[in-house]
Amino acid sequence: MAEHDRAAEVVVVGLGVVGAATLWRLAARGVDVVGVEQFTVGHPWGSSHGSTRMFRTTCLEHPGLVPLARLSRRLWRELESEAGRPLLAETGGLLIGPPGCHLVAGTLEAARVHDVAVEVLDAPAIARRFPEHGGVPDDHIAVLDSTAGVLRAEDAVRAAAGAAGRAGAEVRTGAAVTGIELVDGGVVVTTGTGTIRARQAVVTAGPWLPRLVPELPLTVVRTPMTWFRPAGGSGRFGVEQFPIFLRDLGGAGIVYGHGTRDGGLVKFALEYDDDAAVFRETSAADCDRRIAEQDWKRIEAIARWAAPGLVIEPAETTVCMYTLTPDRQFLVGRPHGDPRLVLGGGDSGHAFKHAPGLGEVLADTVLGRPPAVALDFADPGRFDPGVPRRA
Ligand SMILES: Cc1cc2nc3c(=O)[nH]c(=O)nc-3n(C[C@H](O)[C@H](O)[C@H](O)COP(=O)(O)OP(=O)(O)OC[C@H]3O[C@@H](n4cnc5c(N)ncnc54)[C@H](O)[C@@H]3O)c2cc1C
Incomplete structure (x- = not known):
């Protein structure tokens, strides 16, 4: 066994804002979880950098996102008190x-x-x-x-990963995932620095998602x-x-x-x-x-x-x-209902504000609990071949 090989209940692949928030929400519930990031936490090469992001609760992208934004606002505040610094300024x-x-x-x-x-x-x-x-x-x-405002972007990613670490998650950086193999009873995630065996993987790889899960229409x-x-x-x-x-x-x-x-x-x-x-x-x-x-x-x-x-x-x-995604809604859930795999992606340019809420819903999905907010319109199954698309 290589030095960094280990077993865990869950592995989160990709620690941009969605992955970092998911790691935090899983660790906060006592799940044995590892988060793997190919670069550093808060790096400028993906979708979560650029110093700020806009927060709104009146989500024009889909009325069903309003409850998610409200949940996220509560969790952003919780993250601020956990991290001890402001992240969201509500300026209108x-x-x-x-x-x-x-x-x-x-x-x-x-x-x-x-x-x-x-x-x-x-x-x-x-x-x-x-x-x-x-x-x-x-x-x-x-x-x-x-209720609209400004989020500190990179700082929010770091705050979520930091909170996850303090809640017991392992945060592994500089470790590119080169393969996610679905095996009996779980997954084997291969990285440049070791192999992680887990019961489930949550893939939050942002724009790298098409490479890791190629059949998605992204x-x-x-x-x-x-x-x-x-x-x-x-x-x-x-x-x-x-x-x-x-x-x-x-x-x-x-x-x-x-x-x-x-x-x-x-x-x-x-x-x-x-x-x-x-x-x-x-x-x-x-x-x-x-x-x-x-x-x-x-x-x-x-x-x-x-x-x-x-x-x-x-x-x-x-x-x-x-x-x-073709309909500009997120991908949140299990592809083909697979009990080993959960996707959190297809951000379509509006996911930052929702990251803690998405993390909570993804954690619910992993744990088989009813989601804190129903996001049926984000089910990856809507793009399964032969399944009619829902708006
Ligand atoms: C210009 C711009 C403006 C935006 N404005 C807003 C806004 O105002 N409000 C809003 O709500 N949203 C906004 N968004 C959208 C929002 O920023 C994104 O939805 C969000 O940042 C997506 O986060 P993510 O975690 O899915 O992706 P990313 O931040 O890209 O994270 C994915 C992570 O996975 C890692 N990764 C990928 N592959 C691997 C691998 N094989 N091994 C290990 N790690 C891997 C990557 O390194 C990366 O860190 C904007 C986006 C852009 C680009």
Whole structure:
């Protein structure tokens, strides 16, 4: 037996935000669990880096995600007290666009179904209260969700892995999983530093999931993130004055971001769309993480009129990845009902806020308990050949 060979009840493969949260929720329930990460915890090569993520409870992606966001908010607070530092600042958030667009209509629908209090602002009210949003057409509106806020990204991943370790999990970094073999009564997970035998594996490998579980219908896309400097100091661009936002520009794309938390840079970035010059299909192994001129070209042109108080020149950027499912909902559950394997992936660009809730649901799945939140629409079985797809 090699030095790092061991047996455990559960092994979690991949410690981005979803895997780290799953490890924490399993360890918190006393499960003998090992988490395996190929790089370090909080590294900048996957989907969970870039200093911040937006938190919203009015989940326009699916009304069924609202209970998951509420559970996650409670668990983010629990993680903050466990870690002894703040992770989520609730600053409120704006969803801006034409009244019928998915951003606005989806948010209002989620708020209606789950009774989340939101405020609707017309264009003059947006201009009065949030003047740094330039060029808002007269017929666009904003939904103000007071429960929205900003999460500290890498710090949240580290906090979850740290909490897992303190609850008894082994956190193994610098260990790439090269194979997950399904055997009688469990799994054998092979890494460069040893073999782990477990009854179950939870695979939370983000954009590397297609390599580990190849038959899944996943598409990985390269998604750059961009920051700008506020002109004339940060006063008008503090996160309270320029809270998190998603803005449908009415045909010119969707932008998102938030004001500065520390007097530094303002996040102002393009949301994924079919612009293949920026959002190129890739694989995690081949993703081009260098920044090219075309990564700035479109966002600079938009910032000139949509946030004219910014200095229109590159300040900072990083490249992340989305792992898209065909219906843009997550993959959470057992593929083919296999009792040895659980998947937590297909993030489709909106999973960070939900990570602790997903960790809780994945832990429930491992333990065979009813899920804390029903996520039937995320069942991997919806993509099984011959099984009709559910929306
Ligand atoms: C630009 C951008 C903006 C976003 N904005 C938001 C937002 O505002 N709000 C929001 O809620 N969500 C947002 N998201 C989505 C969110 O960030 C992701 O859904 C989330 O980070 C996915 O986490 P993950 O743990 O699934 O993947 P990852 O963070 O990629 O983690 C997977 C981990 O598995 C490890 N791994 C993979 N293969 C192996 C292996 N063979 N052996 C060992 N380890 C392995 C990887 O190294 C990695 O650490 C955004 C995403 C991007 C890219």
